[in-house]
Structures are given as structure tokens and as C-alpha cells.
Amino acid sequence: MIGRLHGNAVNADGQENKLERDEADDHQRQDAHQSRPWPPTNQHCLKPVWLGGWFVGVRHKSIKTQIARKLRVNKHSAIESAVSLRRIFRSMASSRRQYPFHLIEPKWQQTWEQQQAFRAFNPGEEIPKNHPFATRHKLSGKVAATQLPPxxxxxxxxxxxxxxxxxxxxxxxxxxxxxxxxxxxxxxxxxxxxxxxxxxxxxxxxxxxxxxxxxxxxxxxxxxxxxxxxxxxxxxxxxxxxxxxxxxxxxxxxxxxxxxxxxSWFNPVTQKAESITIFEDVFSENPKRKTEWEKNLTLQVFHAKWTQESPAGKIQYQRDRINELRLAYVTEAPVWWCEQLGTVLANEEVVDGKSEVGGFPVKKKPMRQWMLRITAYxxxxxxxxxxxxxxxxxxxxxxxxxxxSEGAFVHFDATEQRNPNTTLLLSVFTTRPDTLFGATYLVLSPEHPHVNGLTTDAQRAAVEAYKIEVSKKSDLERTELAKEKTGVFTGSYTTNPVTNQEIPIWIADYVLASYGTGAIMAVPAHDTRDFEFAKKFNLPIVQVVEPPAGKDWQGFTEDGIAVNSGFLNGLPTREAKNAMLKRLEETQDGSKTINYKLRDWLFSRQRYWGEPFPIVWKKDAAGNLYHEALxxxxxxxxxxxxxxxxxxxxxxxxxxxxxxxxxxxxxxxxxxxxxxxxxxxxxxxxxxxxxxxxxxxxxxxxxxxxxxxxxxxxxxxxxxxxxxxxxxxxxxxxxxxxxxxxxxxxxxxxxxxxxxxxGLILGEDGQKMSKSRGNVVNPDDVLVEYGADAFRLYEMFMGPLQDTKPWNTKGVEGVYRFLGRVWRLFVDEKAETAFEQAETLATEAQSHRELLDLILLDGGITDMDATPAQLKALHACIKKVTEDLDGMRFNTAISAMMMFINEAMTWQTKPLSVMKTFLQLLAPFAPHIAEELWARLHSTFGQTAISLAYAPWPKFDAALLVESEIELPVQVNGKFRDTIKVAVDADNATIEAAAKASEKVQQFIAGKAIKKVIIVPKRMVNLIVG
RNA sequence: GCCGGUGUGGCGAAAUGGCAGACGCACAGGACUUAAAAUCCUGGGACUAUAAAAAGUCGUGUGGGUUCAAGUCCCACCACCGGCACCA
The missing domain is CATH 3.40.50.620 (HUPs)
Incomplete structure (x- = not known):
């Protein structure tokens, strides 16, 4: 460590890159840097950048580190401050382009646009004769669907x-x-x-x-x-x-x-949306389409009731029924209102009690709203x-x-407090009807419509106070403060239909008004929430499910065996559910049902910039407002x-x-x-x-x-x-x-x-890109420096499409270099130098195409037969790229092309056919450079090119990939020891002999008995010795 | 709490149960150059050992298991990411 530090200090003239590493060691290095002048000078920490013998600036990379060090912050926080410097240096010290993408890319984008190359043709549409699609498929004029390709x-x-x-x-x-x-x-x-x-x-x-x-x-x-x-x-x-x-x-x-x-309405019998025109028939004296609806109980009832109404009542009744069934309907319901946005929001647009857009507070407010009946679906x-x-x-x-969720409605009766002759029906939804014997109380949501009717005079003050308290809470508070259960007794009782015992009715905000029936039967022994509530308010807890040995029955919510449950005793949960359902349906105390969390879609917004509803509101004779479609x-x-x-x-x-x-x-x-x-x-x-x-x-x-x-x-x-x-x-x-x-x-x-x-693309710092973090990468900047093909290639090379991955500008440079190698593989070096000189001197007036025409192909490209090795490299690449495209594995397809290019760089001669085929593989990824080279190859050899975009995809020839000799790994006792070369069709005896003959293998098997030999054809050999 | 996903070098990653780390970045060394950039070549999992090489041991979040053979299959756990969350 000391030595390296020393080394950095003495090598300060040109070795500053070392300083970029090991930032954790900074405190140790402080002394070494104290004596340095600020701002940093060329001599100490900046690499001069030379261009054509002229000093044009300094490398900006070090600046970031220097600024960071000066400010005693990490490099990334210093990026902001370095940005303007970086801009300056970029313009001064822009490095030589790998290839003239700045001319090639606009050229081909224009060409494609002029050709309308990517027009997709509909059946019956006129296909121009000279369109590449027409050429490829030998079609033109008006073509029927059956004649078009798939x-x-x-x-x-x-x-x-x-x-x-x-x-x-x-x-x-x-x-x-x-x-x-x-x-x-x-x-x-x-x-x-x-x-x-x-x-x-x-x-x-x-x-x-x-x-x-x-x-x-x-x-x-x-x-x-x-x-x-x-x-x-x-x-x-x-x-x-x-x-x-x-x-x-x-x-x-x-x-x-x-x-x-x-x-339209959703017909539950057909399970389909159908036109509401059927109601014209349902609501008529002499139905003509009765066969279509007489099997639908609801519609029958509608018809019967409608017949009994007065003429005025008929209109109202008809309107109400249809409006209840439309897929788009109006409702007056509490909805999420966002003051700052000035509009209501759908449930899905509210996250953690705040608006998804902007993060503003929202509150429930009753408003007239349009809804779409998505729940029907x-x-x-x-x-x-x-x-x-x-x-x-x-x-x-x-x-x-x-x-x-599958479950049951269970019905309870209770007497209305103010009208003792009136019986209120309380239905609850439960997924565990098998635990009904353990239901020791009911809980209604505070918003439940029967709360008023059930509240006794003695409890009225407490209930009212609780309702006010709850209404003040936002939904966020209601869920965040969920740890401590709250609730109030209404004073009313109901009867458990299977135990015939009186059980109290409570209200509590842990029961949601919007799910199920807004009421539950509480089984505190076997529901976590009910359990907490019962303990807090000293309500009875009765075991009705026996858990597997070793588990406490209190708060046990999984499946077990029914106990203390009369006719259910001894049944496992699944069977107990069915038995209870059967009983409930017999006694009409309940029924099997399916419940969904999904709610109808709140479809209206109080905004200007959206589609207006094609709806008007009218008043009927009685002064009632009703809506009508345009x-x-x-x-x-x-x-x-x-x-x-x-x-x-x-x-x-x-x-x-x-x-x-x-x-x-x-x-x-x-x-x-x-x-x-x-x-x-x-x-x-x-x-x-x-x-x-x-x-x-x-x-x-x-x-x-x-x-x-x-x-x-x-x-x-x-x-x-x-x-x-x-x-x-x-x-x-x-x-x-x-x-x-x-x-x-x-x-x-x-x-x-x-x-x-x-997947998400993160900033270079591994954080989500955001303006405030200053880590946003603008594609425009990348394009100016590296071109669209490199940009596209990098986005795909980063990793699997679905993964979250950080951006890395160095990675763009990597694929950009790859495109440079592709270019140099095809292009004559001297001609390129000439082109570069011409480009520097070029006037605005000189067209890009003329400039590009200065570029000549590499002399090594000839119209000759490919060697077996060249064909093998090409077809391995075709195979990999094709398979990876089918599997959307773009990153590995690109690496296969890189391998091909790395090998092709070593070739003395480059067969035209191989080079053309490679361009076809490259074309989907980097279409501009591929089109340019494709066109140039064809014109150089006096051939007419079909647009590369429509050139048929190459097929690989498996026969070309077959090796005559293959390398096999040899393991001894499962550990890799050596590789042997054998003929591809060698039999097992030959392979075994070759494996044993290997010197390295010998060391491990010498003097030992070979117990077993495992040979996986064309894969590996494993010798088991004892 | 529930559901889904992911854990592999300094980094992005790759590997039909069969040579872990392809390809790329970064880094190091070399060639070319007055020099720098660019380009080309070479080398990089860790550790032990060595003048160097050969060689060996360990290594895919942790702990078990199945198998001749496990990054890959099975069981348990840990961490991170995403979604849902008093939904009866």
C-alpha cells in the first residue's frame, strides 16, 4: 500500500489514472495532494490531448476526480460541477470518429423515408410496383389477405x-x-x-x-x-x-x-355484453323477442314489474333499470378528490393516500361520476x-x-331499534363458512347502511362519535394505524344461525365498506384481525378448528379439522366448508358465492384536455334530471x-x-x-x-x-x-x-x-434516473457522439431486455468500437484517410453522398469461395443470432457478432458472400452502417441490391458446423483434469482409451482401479476410480 | 404479512445437469508514435507455491440434499428489487 502510494506520487507526470482507483484510500492520500495547486495544472493531473500535432485541450476524465477531491465529495456529486467543463472539453478534444456515422445515418433515414420502405400494406391496398416489399414478395397492385404473406x-x-x-x-x-x-x-x-x-x-x-x-x-x-x-x-x-x-x-x-x-349491458346468462335494445322489448306491452329473454329471470321480473307501473312510472322504472345495467353508468359515490390537481382520480391512480401523479394529498368526496362496469368482466x-x-x-x-375469492354469503337477522317490527337483513361474506360455529360477533363497516337502524339509544352517542372519528381519517391513516384495532358496540344483537346464540353487532373500521357486503362474521379464534379485536374488547373466542399437533389453535388461520362445530366435527376444512354450504343453502341462511376485489372503473375527470363525453342531461316532466347519449x-x-x-x-x-x-x-x-x-x-x-x-x-x-x-x-x-x-x-x-x-x-x-x-435503465450511479439527481442521460447527446447504431447496439448489449440495469457510457464506447472494427473490415484504409481529409475541407455545399463515395472497399474482399473455416465462423454466427432473436436474447446475439468480427479481422481474404451475409445479420441491430456497406458491396461488384431491409434472412447450414475432431473434457471422480481430442464419431472404447492415455489423467488414476467410466457422447468423459 | 422476481470477477454479463466467468467495460503490459489519441497484440476469479513456469486448493448469497457430475434440480434460510396489503 505504501509502495503504491509512493509510486503514484513519483509518477504524477503521467500516471494520474491510478489516482482514480481506490477512492476509499483517499484519506491516506490527502497529504500527497495537499501541495497541489488549484485549479489543477496540466503538469500535475491532466493529460494533454493532441490532434494533428496541435494541443487542443486536456482529458476531462481527470477533472471530475480532481473537482471531487477538492470538494471532498464523491466523484458522482461532482458531475454537476464538471458538466460545463466537460462540454467545453468535449468540443475541444472530440476524438476521431470510428466511422462516418454522421453522414451514413441521415442518408439512410432519408432513403427509407423516400421509399416508404416500412409501409405495411393492408389487404386490398394498392402496393406500388417498385416498393421493396413488392419486389421481395413478387406482389403488386391490390392484393387480397390470402395472397399477402403472414x-x-x-x-x-x-x-x-x-x-x-x-x-x-x-x-x-x-x-x-x-x-x-x-x-x-x-x-x-x-x-x-x-x-x-x-x-x-x-x-x-x-x-x-x-x-x-x-x-x-x-x-x-x-x-x-x-x-x-x-x-x-x-x-x-x-x-x-x-x-x-x-x-x-x-x-x-x-x-x-x-x-x-x-x-350495452352485461347479460349474466350469456356472460357477454349485449345491446340494450333488448330492453325496448322487455319494456313493451307486446314483446316480440320474448324467446331471447324469457330465460333470464331478471328480465322477466323487470317485465312483470314494469307492467304494473303507471304510465309515468313506467318511463321512470324503465330508465332506472336500464341505467342500473349499462356498462357505462352514473353514480353518486365517494371518490378520490385531489385538490391540487382539481380532479377526481381512480383508485388505481391513488398510491399510499397520495395522487400517483404529483404525489398530492387526496380525500374522499361524494360526487356524481361516470363509471365503467369492468367488474362484470x-x-x-x-x-x-x-x-x-x-x-x-x-x-x-x-x-x-x-x-x-370463493366463499359464501351468510345471512343474519336483526331487529331495527326504532321499528321493532322491522327485521334488517345483514349479509356477510366469508371464505371460511366452516368456522360459522366460532362466529361470536358481527362487525359492520362504519359506513354500512344499517348502522343507524341497529344502534340503540344507549350506544348512539358512542357510535356517532366513532363514525365522525373514522370519517376524519384518510385511508392512509386507516391502514397505517392498523396495528391498534378500534370499534364500537351498536347495542344490537343477532343470532348465529347454527349455534342459535345471541351475538353482538359491532362497527369497526377494519371492515371495509367497499369489499364484500361491508360486514363480516367475526371468528376470532381463526382470523388474525378478529383475534386482535376480540382480545382488545374482551369478546368471546371459541375454537372451531383443530390445528396439526404442536400448533396453538388461537389465531390459527390455516386448514385443520373442525371441532366444537356440531355436524361438522371431525371434518377437514375443505369438506367442512362444503358441508356447511350445503346446510346454509338448505336452511336458506346463506349461499355459495364468488367475490372480487376488482371495482368498477371511475371513468370521469374534471379536466379540459380529454375526450368530452357525448352525453347531454335533460329534465323530464317531473323535473328529474336524466342523461341521454348523443x-x-x-x-x-x-x-x-x-x-x-x-x-x-x-x-x-x-x-x-x-x-x-x-x-x-x-x-x-x-x-x-x-x-x-x-x-x-x-x-x-x-x-x-x-x-x-x-x-x-x-x-x-x-x-x-x-x-x-x-x-x-x-x-x-x-x-x-x-x-x-x-x-x-x-x-x-x-x-x-x-x-x-x-x-x-x-x-x-x-x-x-x-x-x-x-427493464428499467438506471443512471450511471446505479440510481433511478431523475432530474434532481442529475443522472439523466439524453439520447441526443449519445447520438451526436456515437451515432444511432452504436446507441441501439448498446441498449441491447447491456443485458437481458427484461432486467433493470445501469447505464454506462464506457459501454457505449465498447459497441461503438465494435462498429468501427466492422467498418475497417470492409473499408480500404487509404481511401478512408482520403475521405477524412476531404471531409475536413468540405464546404457546406458539398453533398454527403459525394463525400461518402470517396470511400472504397478493402481490397481483401473478393468474389471467391469461402474457406471451410470462414464458412464455419459465419454459420455459427447465423445460428446464434437467429436463435437469439427468436428468444429475444439480443445481448448474446451481439456478442456472437463480435466474435465473428474478431475472427474475420485475422482473415487475409474476405469472400464477398460471407461479408454480405454478415451484414444481413447485423442489419436489424445497426441498420444504417449495414445498409451503407451492403449498398457499397453491391455497387463495387456491379450487382443490384435489393434493399437490405427486405433481403431474405440467411439460413445456417448445420453440416458446415460439424467438426471432424472434437475436444472432450476428461474428469476423474467428477473433477476436470484434461481435455482430449478425438474424432467426432469415435466409439466409447476409443474415447476411454484416449482419456486413460492422457498424461495429466494418468497422474490421478495411476495405481487405482477404475470402477466406472461415464461417457456422454460429444460431451465429456468421467473416470471413477477407487 | 402475502405474491412474483433476482443473487455469478473490480463492473455489465454468459453458461440444453457436463471445462464457470463467453462477449464487453475497466485495468495492466507490449507494438506503432517525438508525444498523445486512435489502432493492433498480450494478460487479468481468489489463494498457495515458484526466480519463472509447471502444479495444487478454493470459488456462482448461506446451510443441507440428490447425482459419476450442480451456477443449473430438491429442501431450509438470508439479502435485495417489484407488486399487493385490515380484501374477511
Whole structure:
């Protein structure tokens, strides 16, 4: 240690790199640095950078360390201060480019755009003769679906175009999907790979509130910036299908789908969404479609009751019943209100008692809201998870969110305190009906509707006080303070239907109003929460389950054997449940049921920048307000223009400010809520398949072709995006899709067959990227320095797509060097020098293409037969890259290409065919450099090139990979000792003999008996000696 | 608390039950150069031993197990990440 420290000190002239290591030793080194002048001088700590014999600056790397040391902080905190210095040095000391990506990349991006190279063609669409897709598949003109090649739909989760622009996390998924799109295209698929914008959203609206600028202006500027950034990465999107959820032509159809939801109900008999037009028949004197609904008990009852109503009553009754069943309905319920955001939020948008966006406090507030009846689909959303190829963790998250649990309703009766003749029915939900004998009290949530009726005069004050106390608590407090149970006795009793004993009824906030029936039967012996509560309030605890030997029955919540339970005694839990259910159903004291955690989707927001609801409110003769849908012909319903985007003074949404818009000539009033941001993202993947269709949200042919089942796969073949949408977007979109499927508008029951979540990219410091940490990497900066191909390659080389991994600029340099080696493998060195000189002298006017034409191919590339070794290297690479692409293992595919290049660098001659094939492998990953070299190879040898994007994917020849001789590892007693070379088809006797003959092996087997010889063909040999 | 995932060099990582650490970064040495950058070549798991080499021992979060053979399969535990959380 001392020696090294000494060494650093004496070598200070050029060895400062050592100083960067071992920062932990800093305190030991302080002395050595005390004498150094500040700011650091060239002599002591900076490497001069020379360019063409001129001193142009110093290496900036050391600066960070020097500043850090001076400030006595770690290197990363010093980054901020070093940033401006770094910028200066970068411009002064920019290193020589590995290859002219700055000319190549724009050139090919323009070429692709001019060719519309990545246009995906719909069935029946005119395919231009000269389009590379037409050339490849020998198709042109209008082509029917059956003649088109098989489709492959690869989708990215479209971004919200924020003002901050792209960060390096976005292109991670985009690069992966682009590579696969290009690969599938090469394999002959008709690839649909679109991009668009989830452009409704809060930031643009908040900016509008502050400045008065229309959100559309902000949004469009942001979209332009995102478009520029995304295009600079060379992704093969079909831009002709670009869409934004804020486009009038798009949200017209979002509103249209809302009308479908509004005009549909979930028929429990068919388990499908159906049109509410059936109710016209149900609510008529002479039903004509009675066969369609007479088996539905509910509808029968509706019809019977309706018949008995007065004419005025009939209208009201009909309206009420239909509104109760619509998939889109209005409710007055406590919802999450966020003062700062000025809007309500869905349950899912509230995290830890704060708004997910902005982290503002939220509170419950009763308000009139639009809801979507997603709960009707709970069972199908759950069951169909088994039909799709998502990760287990993601499916599990959705399963948990849906929260199916099987159990029973158990009914209890209690007398209303103020009307002793009235009996109140109290139903509870339980998953453990087998423990009913141990139910020693009931607990209602404080919000339960029967609490008032059950409270005795003696307890009224206590109950009221408790309710007020609870209502003051936020949900956060209610759960955070969960350790200590609270509650109050109502004064009422009920009877346990199996023990016939009187049991008290309590209220407590550990019972949630929103789950089950909002009431529970408490079995303190076998439920942790009930147990805590019973102990605190001295309620009786009765054992009814016998745990396995050695476990305490108190608080035992698992399965066991029923005891103290009358007719259940001796039955294991599973059987006891069934026996109890049977009994409850016989005595009509309860019934089997299934309960879900999933709740209906709160679908309205009090905002300006969202889709207005195509709904108006009217008053009937009796003065009752009711809602009515606008006709489809009224769509799109545009939001009004406003001067001020704030909510009104009396708390109405901003849309209420537009009086002209709000009030219709016939006296009706428009709905002023708007839809949440999720609405637009629920169906955008469908619109992409037919983005310019003016007649329909998506045409039948387009839907059938792009979304239809391809054998097992259905819908989008691959969907890539972040994990943050696991239960919001992905559940909502599945729900909408199923409704559209039920109503016959789409052909598949699930939208996304395969779904992959890309992992998070962390900053260089291993922390999540954030402005405040100053560790955000801007793709624009990376592109300027290393180019798009290196950027893409690095994003994929970092590690498996799904993993979280830190950014490392040095790693970008690594793949950039690899691309440099690829370039030098193909390009003549002298010509490149000439090119560089020309480039330095080039005027603005000189075109990039002319400059690039100065580049000549390396003379070693000739149109000759490849040697067996060269073919082997190539085909090993084809095999690995192909298999890894199929398995989405991009990092190992890239390393296979690196190995190929490392070997090819040593070749004296480079066969044209081998070099061309390698470029095809490289093309999906680094398309610009591959296209440039591909075109150059072809023109040099006087060949006409098919666009590399459509060149058929190479196939590997397994025969070329076969070795005549192979190396086998030899183990003795399971330990590796040596390798032997044997003929690939050597028999076991030969292999055994060769193994024993090895000198190294001899040392370990000499003088010992060989008990057993294990030979795994082409794998290894293991000699067992005693 | 429950569910899911991950633990491998200085770092990112790779390994159909069969030579652990491919590929890359960083680092070290060398070639080229007046010099630097760039490029090219070589070497790097740890430890023991040695002038050097050969060689040996240990090594994939921890502890057990299965197997001729375990990073990989089984059991128990620990740590970290993500999700859910008084859901009856």
C-alpha cells in the first residue's frame, strides 16, 4: 500500500489514472495532494490531448476526480460541477470518429423515408410496383389477405409526449421491437410496426392553466420533438399510420366506443355484453323477442314489474333499470378528490393516500361520476389470462388485482331499534363458512347502511362519535394505524344461525365498506384481525378448528379439522366448508358465492384536455334530471375553446365555463366531465391496423388480417412496454377489447398475445434516473457522439431486455468500437484517410453522398469461395443470432457478432458472400452502417441490391458446423483434469482409451482401479476410480 | 404479512445437469508514435507455491440434499428489487 502510494506520487507526470482507483484510500492520500495547486495544472493531473500535432485541450476524465477531491465529495456529486467543463472539453478534444456515422445515418433515414420502405400494406391496398416489399414478395397492385404473406404485429406502448423529450428508457423497448420487426420482415412476414402518441394528459393542461396557451399547441410541439428524436434512431415504423389520441379523427372513435359501452349491458346468462335494445322489448306491452329473454329471470321480473307501473312510472322504472345495467353508468359515490390537481382520480391512480401523479394529498368526496362496469368482466379477465403469453409475474399482478375469492354469503337477522317490527337483513361474506360455529360477533363497516337502524339509544352517542372519528381519517391513516384495532358496540344483537346464540353487532373500521357486503362474521379464534379485536374488547373466542399437533389453535388461520362445530366435527376444512354450504343453502341462511376485489372503473375527470363525453342531461316532466347519449352522427364532439382552463369558482370542471357550448337550444345541458387518459390508450392498437378509415373505427378486413389468430397467437403478436402499466392500461384495454369482441366489432377475445416488459435503465450511479439527481442521460447527446447504431447496439448489449440495469457510457464506447472494427473490415484504409481529409475541407455545399463515395472497399474482399473455416465462423454466427432473436436474447446475439468480427479481422481474404451475409445479420441491430456497406458491396461488384431491409434472412447450414475432431473434457471422480481430442464419431472404447492415455489423467488414476467410466457422447468423459 | 422476481470477477454479463466467468467495460503490459489519441497484440476469479513456469486448493448469497457430475434440480434460510396489503 505504501509502495503504491509512493509510486503514484513519483509518477504524477503521467500516471494520474491510478489516482482514480481506490477512492476509499483517499484519506491516506490527502497529504500527497495537499501541495497541489488549484485549479489543477496540466503538469500535475491532466493529460494533454493532441490532434494533428496541435494541443487542443486536456482529458476531462481527470477533472471530475480532481473537482471531487477538492470538494471532498464523491466523484458522482461532482458531475454537476464538471458538466460545463466537460462540454467545453468535449468540443475541444472530440476524438476521431470510428466511422462516418454522421453522414451514413441521415442518408439512410432519408432513403427509407423516400421509399416508404416500412409501409405495411393492408389487404386490398394498392402496393406500388417498385416498393421493396413488392419486389421481395413478387406482389403488386391490390392484393387480397390470402395472397399477402403472414402478418406479424409488433407494438410498442406509445409514449406520452412530455416536454422533457425522450430519455434512454424509451428507446430500449423501441430498439428491441425494431430489431424484431426488421428480423421478421427479412424472414418474409408482413410486419405491422406503428408508432403514435398518448397525447391527452395533465402537464399540457397545467401549462395551459398557467399561461393560457391551448394544450394542443404544447402537445403538438412536444410531439414534433419526440418525432424528431425517435426518427433519429432509425426505427422502421410505418409512419403513415401515426396517430395521436388528441387527433379529432381519433377521439371521434374513442367517443364512439364510449357510446357502445353506454348502450350495452352485461347479460349474466350469456356472460357477454349485449345491446340494450333488448330492453325496448322487455319494456313493451307486446314483446316480440320474448324467446331471447324469457330465460333470464331478471328480465322477466323487470317485465312483470314494469307492467304494473303507471304510465309515468313506467318511463321512470324503465330508465332506472336500464341505467342500473349499462356498462357505462352514473353514480353518486365517494371518490378520490385531489385538490391540487382539481380532479377526481381512480383508485388505481391513488398510491399510499397520495395522487400517483404529483404525489398530492387526496380525500374522499361524494360526487356524481361516470363509471365503467369492468367488474362484470372479472371472471373472463381472469380466466383468459390463461390463453395469453405474458410473464407469470404480470399475470399474477392482474390476478391479485382482480382478487377472486370463493366463499359464501351468510345471512343474519336483526331487529331495527326504532321499528321493532322491522327485521334488517345483514349479509356477510366469508371464505371460511366452516368456522360459522366460532362466529361470536358481527362487525359492520362504519359506513354500512344499517348502522343507524341497529344502534340503540344507549350506544348512539358512542357510535356517532366513532363514525365522525373514522370519517376524519384518510385511508392512509386507516391502514397505517392498523396495528391498534378500534370499534364500537351498536347495542344490537343477532343470532348465529347454527349455534342459535345471541351475538353482538359491532362497527369497526377494519371492515371495509367497499369489499364484500361491508360486514363480516367475526371468528376470532381463526382470523388474525378478529383475534386482535376480540382480545382488545374482551369478546368471546371459541375454537372451531383443530390445528396439526404442536400448533396453538388461537389465531390459527390455516386448514385443520373442525371441532366444537356440531355436524361438522371431525371434518377437514375443505369438506367442512362444503358441508356447511350445503346446510346454509338448505336452511336458506346463506349461499355459495364468488367475490372480487376488482371495482368498477371511475371513468370521469374534471379536466379540459380529454375526450368530452357525448352525453347531454335533460329534465323530464317531473323535473328529474336524466342523461341521454348523443347520436353517432354528432361525433366528434369537440371541446369548446376557452380563455381560462381552471375549474369554475363553484368547483365545476373547466368545460362548464363555455356557456355557449354547455347549453343546447333544446334546453339540455352537456356533460362537463372528460374521459381519463386511459381511454385513448384502450384501443389505439386497433386503430393502427386501419388508421385512416373514415367510415369505421377499424375495418373488418384490417382487423381480420392483423389481429386474427395465427394458429395459437391472437391479436398483437408482441407488445413491449414498461411494467408500470401492469394493472391499469393492460386491464382496461383487455376490458374494452372484450366488450368490442362481444358486440362483434373485433374478431379476437384478447388484444395482446405476447407481452414483454423491458427493464428499467438506471443512471450511471446505479440510481433511478431523475432530474434532481442529475443522472439523466439524453439520447441526443449519445447520438451526436456515437451515432444511432452504436446507441441501439448498446441498449441491447447491456443485458437481458427484461432486467433493470445501469447505464454506462464506457459501454457505449465498447459497441461503438465494435462498429468501427466492422467498418475497417470492409473499408480500404487509404481511401478512408482520403475521405477524412476531404471531409475536413468540405464546404457546406458539398453533398454527403459525394463525400461518402470517396470511400472504397478493402481490397481483401473478393468474389471467391469461402474457406471451410470462414464458412464455419459465419454459420455459427447465423445460428446464434437467429436463435437469439427468436428468444429475444439480443445481448448474446451481439456478442456472437463480435466474435465473428474478431475472427474475420485475422482473415487475409474476405469472400464477398460471407461479408454480405454478415451484414444481413447485423442489419436489424445497426441498420444504417449495414445498409451503407451492403449498398457499397453491391455497387463495387456491379450487382443490384435489393434493399437490405427486405433481403431474405440467411439460413445456417448445420453440416458446415460439424467438426471432424472434437475436444472432450476428461474428469476423474467428477473433477476436470484434461481435455482430449478425438474424432467426432469415435466409439466409447476409443474415447476411454484416449482419456486413460492422457498424461495429466494418468497422474490421478495411476495405481487405482477404475470402477466406472461415464461417457456422454460429444460431451465429456468421467473416470471413477477407487 | 402475502405474491412474483433476482443473487455469478473490480463492473455489465454468459453458461440444453457436463471445462464457470463467453462477449464487453475497466485495468495492466507490449507494438506503432517525438508525444498523445486512435489502432493492433498480450494478460487479468481468489489463494498457495515458484526466480519463472509447471502444479495444487478454493470459488456462482448461506446451510443441507440428490447425482459419476450442480451456477443449473430438491429442501431450509438470508439479502435485495417489484407488486399487493385490515380484501374477511
Amino acid at each position: 402478418k406479424f404485429y409488433i407494438l410498442d406502448m406509445f409514449p406520452y409526449p412530455s416536454g422533457a423529450g425522450l430519455h434512454v428508457g424509451h428507446p430500449e423497448g423501441y430498439t428491441a421491437t425494431d430489431i424484431l420487426s426488421r428480423y421478421r420482415r427479412a424472414c418474409g412476414f408482413n410486419v405491422l410496426h406503428p408508432m403514435g402518441w398518448d397525447s391527452f394528459g395533465l402537464p399540457a393542461e397545467q401549462y395551459a392553466v398557467k399561461t393560457g396557451q391551448h394544450p394542443r399547441v404544447t402537445t403538438e410541439a412536444n410531439i414534433a420533438n419526440f418525432t424528431r428524436q425517435i426518427k433519429s434512431l432509425g426505427f422502421s415504423y410505418d409512419w403513415s399510420r401515426e396517430l395521436a389520441t388528441t387527433d379529432v379523427e381519433y377521439f371521434k372513435w374513442t367517443q364512439w366506443i364510449f357510446l357502445k359501452l353506454y348502450n 372479472a371472471e373472463r379477465l381472469l380466466a383468459d389470462l390463461n390463453t395469453i403469453d405474458w410473464t407469470d409475474s404480470l399475470k399474477e399482478m392482474q390476478r391479485n388485482w382482480i382478487g377472486r 347520436p353517432e352522427s354528432a361525433l366528434p364532439l369537440l371541446p369548446p375553446s376557452l380563455e381560462d382552463y381552471k375549474p369554475t369558482a363553484d368547483g365545476q370542471p373547466p368545460l362548464a365555463r363555455a356557456k355557449d357550448w354547455l347549453n343546447l337550444p333544446d334546453g339540455s345541458i352537456r356533460e362537463t366531465n372528460t374521459m381519463p387518459q386511459w381511454a385513448g390508450s384502450c384501443w389505439y392498437y386497433l386503430r393502427y391496423t386501419d388508421a385512416r378509415n373514415a367510415q369505421s373505427f377499424v375495418g373488418k378486413d384490417a382487423d381480420n388480417y392483423w389481429m386474427a389468430s395465427n394458429g395459437k397467437a391472437a391479436g398483437v403478436d408482441l407488445y413491449v412496454g414498461g411494467t408500470e402499466h401492469a394493472v391499469l392500461h393492460l386491464l382496461y384495454a383487455r376490458f374494452w377489447h372484450k366488450v368490442l369482441f362481444d358486440l362483434g366489432h373485433v374478431s379476437t377475445p384478447e388484444p395482446f398475445f405476447k407481452l414483454v416488459n423491458q
